[in-house]
Amino acid sequence: MGKPTPIEYADASPEVRAVFDDIMTSRNLKDVNNFWKYLARDPVSLRRTWESVKEVMAPGALDPLVKEMVYLAVSVTNSCGYCIASHSAAAKAGMSEAMFGELMAVVGMANETNRLVNGYRVPIDAAFDR
Amino acid sequence: MGKPTPIEYADASPEVRAVFDDIMTSRNLKDVNNFWKYLARDPVSLRRTWESVKEVMAPGALDPLVKEMVYLAVSVTNSCGYCIASHSAAAKAGMSEAMFGELMAVVGMANETNRLVNGYRVPIDAAFDR
Amino acid sequence: MGKPTPIEYADASPEVRAVFDDIMTSRNLKDVNNFWKYLARDPVSLRRTWESVKEVMAPGALDPLVKEMVYLAVSVTNSCGYCIASHSAAAKAGMSEAMFGELMAVVGMANETNRLVNGYRVPIDAAFDR
Amino acid sequence: MGKPTPIEYADASPEVRAVFDDIMTSRNLKDVNNFWKYLARDPVSLRRTWESVKEVMAPGALDPLVKEMVYLAVSVTNSCGYCIASHSAAAKAGMSEAMFGELMAVVGMANETNRLVNGYRVPIDAAFDR
Amino acid sequence: MGKPTPIEYADASPEVRAVFDDIMTSRNLKDVNNFWKYLARDPVSLRRTWESVKEVMAPGALDPLVKEMVYLAVSVTNSCGYCIASHSAAAKAGMSEAMFGELMAVVGMANETNRLVNGYRVPIDAAFDR
Amino acid sequence: MGKPTPIEYADASPEVRAVFDDIMTSRNLKDVNNFWKYLARDPVSLRRTWESVKEVMAPGALDPLVKEMVYLAVSVTNSCGYCIASHSAAAKAGMSEAMFGELMAVVGMANETNRLVNGYRVPIDAAFDR
Incomplete structure (x- = not known):
């Protein structure tokens, strides 16, 4: 094809x-x-x-806008250009520029600290594993 | 070392x-x-x-619990076991099991549709690119 | 350079x-x-x-067309636009539109369920680890 | 939770x-x-x-075993240990060791060449984009 | 927004x-x-x-050029087109074409062998875990 | 199998x-x-x-230790536990704790800024594309 x-x-x-x-x-x-x-x-x-x-x-236990932000966070992590564009648009009505800025800051931070954890081979604290 | x-x-x-x-x-x-x-x-x-x-x-334009959920969404996408465990614990107080279930459903869905977009080579709609 | x-x-x-x-x-x-x-x-x-x-x-134990589909599945997961385009072309002769649709459905599903496994921290069943 | x-x-x-x-x-x-x-x-x-x-x-346009191999290819690319274990088991009946070896070779190769394409910034050939 | x-x-x-x-x-x-x-x-x-x-x-314990190459290696692995372009430019003065070629070869190889390790489910050698 | x-x-x-x-x-x-x-x-x-x-x-245009560090950077980005362990060991002789710390800092930073670029949809500067 x-x-x-x-x-x-x-x-x-x-x-x-x-x-x-x-x-x-x-x-x-x-x-x-x-x-x-x-x-x-x-x-x-x-x-x-x-x-x-x-x-x-x-809508359910989570607000639809929270869901759009989570969707956007995953798409940004996966480098999906179309998905970022379409879900930024979907979140347009409810998301201010300040909310977008903080969302990106959390996504960036999570991608950074995920790798620090990998590199330092940090074992799971006993308290988190119960 | x-x-x-x-x-x-x-x-x-x-x-x-x-x-x-x-x-x-x-x-x-x-x-x-x-x-x-x-x-x-x-x-x-x-x-x-x-x-x-x-x-x-x-806390800022986004609620701290929303930030924890976004952090968790990125960590799940990146397969960071420690990060998933520690941020599930961090979100413990404010996140019900129903909220966790919906969060995972959105994360899973985003990872699926991100790839459908890649495979079908979907171009960005003009309306999203303004 | x-x-x-x-x-x-x-x-x-x-x-x-x-x-x-x-x-x-x-x-x-x-x-x-x-x-x-x-x-x-x-x-x-x-x-x-x-x-x-x-x-x-x-050609070997696997058919070349199966290999092209596996290559495409990885490229779609990695968001490699060039690789998707070139291996879609390579698979052109042998892959019908129905095969492509099913291939993408499996790739999307795998990317989704991989993340559900991460998020729910599912341990490996004893039967799988022998 | x-x-x-x-x-x-x-x-x-x-x-x-x-x-x-x-x-x-x-x-x-x-x-x-x-x-x-x-x-x-x-x-x-x-x-x-x-x-x-x-x-x-x-079963459909693709054989179930091909689908299991594609699922495994995605899981290996995403480092999902549980998914690799469970779908290796699922493919057990139909997949010989030689098939598994070739499958992994294609997955490894695709992950390698995907990055060479990124690094050399290779543009899509006109012939692939029609 | x-x-x-x-x-x-x-x-x-x-x-x-x-x-x-x-x-x-x-x-x-x-x-x-x-x-x-x-x-x-x-x-x-x-x-x-x-x-x-x-x-x-x-500059610190690592040379700035080494840091630029590591940054580029991560960006190539993550398919970040902008990051590849800007850090290739940043490394321009100090990186010869031969260095770039070897850098890409290592990045490609690492992405390949990372997946072979996943697929074969290779356990960590005791000697590496001390 | x-x-x-x-x-x-x-x-x-x-x-x-x-x-x-x-x-x-x-x-x-x-x-x-x-x-x-x-x-x-x-x-x-x-x-x-x-x-x-x-x-x-x-050894070639790049020093073997630089190659080990690049390999490690990719493995940390891909969450490959075995690869991180074995290449940390391989770099043991030549990499001080300070070098490792800086390496991880660059890898973390690159993973963070890669996602900020995605989320803000930053276009490539004309100067980088020549």
């Missing part, structure tokens, strides 16, 4: 359109993001991924 | 003791964690890292 | 040309990919890397 | 037992692995993860 | 300008790199990060 | 013994490390990996 290409709504099968419709309704959008248009190449993955995302990112 | 070993308070230099004292006072602890005892091998790194951690993890 | 630049066949030393010739013959190509043109900056690495790739990716 | 602990079948809720039963039936096992016992702390994640794993790892 | 944008010297607060001035003086530059202009969005992180970088990258 | 197990010299084939002999001679050792004993399960990988390691880690 060649380079993956997106599937637009107009060209989508009924199965794919049903997922696109649910995304647009749930998130109050006029079109779905590129992520969903590319994933539509595999309608089974599209459906499963959307259902999981909808369930996982919904 | 051989395998790194920890420095206990009793054996620490005045410079290291000053940092240990500040950690114990700030966090209301009777002893510092292994992380600080190992890092004490390099007193300059010990001081700089503690001062940065204290500043970054303090 | 400045930004690395590629070495074209016309400008290559006899040592580099010998490797380029072997790549083109082995893979039935009219030109080598950018990867080899950049690596040609270090002729020793060029030779060693090509000899290793040729040996590792050859 | 403290260190996560497993939920055994005898102590599980009906909701968790239903998933455990399905895992044991589908895979012809007398007990579920630790992964599922720990994830049972969050019954919603347990159900969603099992349903996804069952769908993703089933 | 939207996409991060840089802060130029002319638009910077006195607090940010003081850091920019120190960077330009310390490194004998007429302008600061994009990294600092973006980080200036969070003046607290800007100051802390610059002070840490200045301390960590200064 | 089950859990990988090591091959001791006494049980090794002539092909494997030849590699073991060369390792012991080259490095002046009485026995080879576990890494080689496990990799001996695949004699072709054993030979190729040893020949590559011998070539890559030899």
Whole structure:
């Protein structure tokens, strides 16, 4: 197969359109993001991924904005440019510049201290292992 | 040099003791964690890292518990066993089992979708890049 | 040194040309990919890397297409854009869109469950450790 | 919350037992692995993860053994000790030592060349981007 | 918040300008790199990060060029394109093409053998653990 | 296949013994490390990996100690416990505790700033891209 290409709504099968419709309704959008248009190449993955995302990112014991920040922290750690861009946008309404700055500071710090722990081969304190 | 070993308070230099004292006072602890005892091998790194951690993890635009959860999310993504254990403990007071479960679900989901984005080579939507 | 630049066949030393010739013959190509043109900056690495790739990716106990899919799975996990593009192309002849979709689904799932294991600190079952 | 602990079948809720039963039936096992016992702390994640794993790892356009090898390749890249142990066991029946050796050789090679590409800043060949 | 944008010297607060001035003086530059202009969005992180970088990258027990090479090795392992570009430039004066080639060879090799160790589940030799 | 197990010299084939002999001679050792004993399960990988390691880690444009430190920096970034232990030991003779402390500080800093670059989406300065 060649380079993956997106599937637009107009060209989508009924199965794919049903997922696109649910995304647009749930998130109050006029079109779905590129992520969903590319994933539509595999309608089974599209459906499963959307259902999981909808369930996982919904309000629950954690606030949706906290979830977006956690998602962003992972994407920054993994160097996923698209994911950083799309979830920065998703967090736009609720995240101030000061919140973003502190979020990045924690992510940077965690990536630094994780490696200090590795290098110094720090054993787990007995108190943490109970 | 051989395998790194920890420095206990009793054996620490005045410079290291000053940092240990500040950690114990700030966090209301009777002893510092292994992380600080190992890092004490390099007193300059010990001081700089503690001062940065204290500043970054303090309450600000983000709640300290949110910061602990973000720290945990990064550590889980990086497979840092010590960091997961110590920051799970740090978050103990404020994080219910339901919150932990949702946190892990978001971390897992982000690691999954980050890779779907890579594999399908999804370009950034124009709307995200403004 | 400045930004690395590629070495074209016309400008290559006899040592580099010998490797380029072997790549083109082995893979039935009219030109080598950018990867080899950049690596040609270090002729020793060029030779060693090509000899290793040729040996590792050859048919053996595993089918070459399976090897290409494993290579792609690692590259997607590591966010290596060039590697994803070049090995998607390499797998072009033998990999249908359905195979690609399932491959990405497994890669995404593995990256997700790897992190759930980390976060829940799951110990290895005795049965797996024999 | 403290260190996560497993939920055994005898102590599980009906909701968790239903998933455990399905895992044991589908895979012809007398007990579920630790992964599922720990994830049972969050019954919603347990159900969603099992349903996804069952769908993703089933025979389809790719052979289940190929899927196990891809899963293992990702886990080795991510340094997930539990995942390597459990999926080596899962692949036990179908994977010879020679297949395992070649699999590791491809995984090692991909992790090496991914970094050579990064360091030499190799641009994507026009032919790969169509 | 939207996409991060840089802060130029002319638009910077006195607090940010003081850091920019120190960077330009310390490194004998007429302008600061994009990294600092973006980080200036969070003046607290800007100051802390610059002070840490200045301390960590200064001559000490290790030569500054060795430090630049180690920084580059980490950035190549993490797929950080900006970091690779800026630290290749930083190492420009002191690193020959032969040194760069050997550096990349070691980085590639380490990323390969790290995964062979994971996959074969190699236990630590008693001699290394003392 | 089950859990990988090591091959001791006494049980090794002539092909494997030849590699073991060369390792012991080259490095002046009485026995080879576990890494080689496990990799001996695949004699072709054993030979190729040893020949590559011998070539890559030899003195050249970079000093062998610098190469060991770079190798360690990558292993710390990748959380490879065995690799950290064995290459700390390899660097033992030439690396003081102060050098180790600075090495870890650079590795930690690079892992931190790599993520700040990702999160702030810093574009490459024109000067770095020439």
